[in-house]
């Protein structure tokens with residue numbers, strides 16, 4: 001009920017989120033350019049999105065800092081704030097790189113989420129400056145600004161969680177797709193060389209790629225955000241998604257370039273009595 005109220009009355013009306021997300025993306029794409037670095041911050045190497053993992057550091061550090069501040073243990077609070085702020089910067093970089101590859105409502109919510117976190121960072125910068133003697137103020141001012149920053153983090157985290165749990169952003173599109181050992185007939189008999197070809201195998205939609213005599217098959221729905229890989233292109237030994245550029249190995253579906261972080265379900269293909277059949281192998 002609370003979520004519905006917030007979404008209907010605030011988030012869904014804040015369409016400035018898309019415009020601000022576009023602005024953040026223009027800056028971020030200029031700063032974080034190399035493909036390998038972007039994949040690193042997406043978490044492609046980890047097989048898991050990196051941003052939610054990194055957010056544990058600022059949330060933990062800044063929560064401890066707030067408690068220590070309230071107990072009057074300022075030395076400990078200062079260092080915990082510094083640790084949390086360092087984590088906040090890393091989480092922000094990963095978050096901005098993820099935000100670049102969003103569309104629709106996820107982009108709108110992402111723009112709002114990022115803006116709240118930037119406001120939080122501004123409060124924490126001031127708090128740290130006071131704590132370490134770079135700005136005038138007392139422990140009271142350091143604590144007050146940190147508490148305001150923490151409030152914005154809580155609001156931002158709420159929207160960040162909605163991005164994942166309500167909108168399914170960065171969730172594996174094949175999370176609920178089970179395997180299966182049976183061969184299923186494909187509705188195509190010919191596959192042009194190195195040309196992604198869409199085919200049905202029972203209820204599953206696959207993309208087939210033939211290299212020489214070898215035909216490989218992956219699920220057609222991109223694990224990142226659901227685009228059709230058969231509308232993409234073959235790049236070396238990979239297939240590239242047309243939407244955000246993720247690349248998966250044709251042979252086994254492993255993700256090699258993000259934003260996707262999860263592998264693509266892979267199928268083996270055989271020819272039986274002149275027809276093509278496929279079954280899932282991973």
Ligand code: FES
Nearest residue numbers: 222225241244246
């Ligand atoms: S849907 Fe985003 S890379 Fe495929």
